[in-house]
Amino acid sequence: MMSKKTLHPSIQKFKQFVKKHPKLVTEVREQRKNWQELYEDWYLLGEEDDVWNQYKSDSDRKEEEKKDKSDFMSTILSAVKGMDYTQVQQHISSFGEAITSIQQIMSQFRGSDNQVNNQAPQQNQPFFFNKD
Template identity: 50%
Template sequence: MASKKPHPSVQKFKEFVKEHPKLVQEVRKGNKEWQEVFEDWYLLGEKDVVWKQYKDENSEEQSEEKKADFMSQMFSAVKNMDMNTVNHHISNMSSTISTIQGLFDQFGLSKSSGQKSSGSNQQPFSFRKD
């Protein structure tokens, strides 16, 4: 059963509401109804001054601040790393992976052993000459 897609204007309205989260709060408080908001949006358009009071401008600024803060934390973490310790951990992981691969080979659980046991013929189909 195919899912029914909403009308393009409804999709645009949903995007508009995401950009204006205070509208959701107004509807939840009971001050407005979705039908009323939709009709106003349809008649007035997205750019009308009425909608400025419902736009959450702080969220955009906060997201930019969070991005900048995250990048500064990453740079400081990289700056504070001891490369000898990082190298030591990488070599430990490498030896651990090698040990695990050796165990798989020993017990016949590797990918290559499964291919070898399938038969000496490399072709999936056998053709005979008449």
């Protein structure tokens, strides 16, 4: 009688991982990868690495995208709920004042550039002759 060997716990976890990522089987069958490479990558990178997303079934991938979108929206909503609108208004006002100051400085530089540009053609002559 042959007794059934029990697999190492990490190999059992890897088998469960492969069940969640059925496209890995296709990779091996089409000889693009072998099980040893996949196991080593899984062991080193872990299950949560982005490299595994391409091997998930399409329905699992869509569910994960929906979950990510809902997590993002809940984060945004919680941030909006926690805002102090008077502080936001003050920051926007000070930001507007900073932009106005920058615009004034830029216009001053443009004014001085125009003055230099107007004088430059008179000083730069294409042919310069010294008188003896």
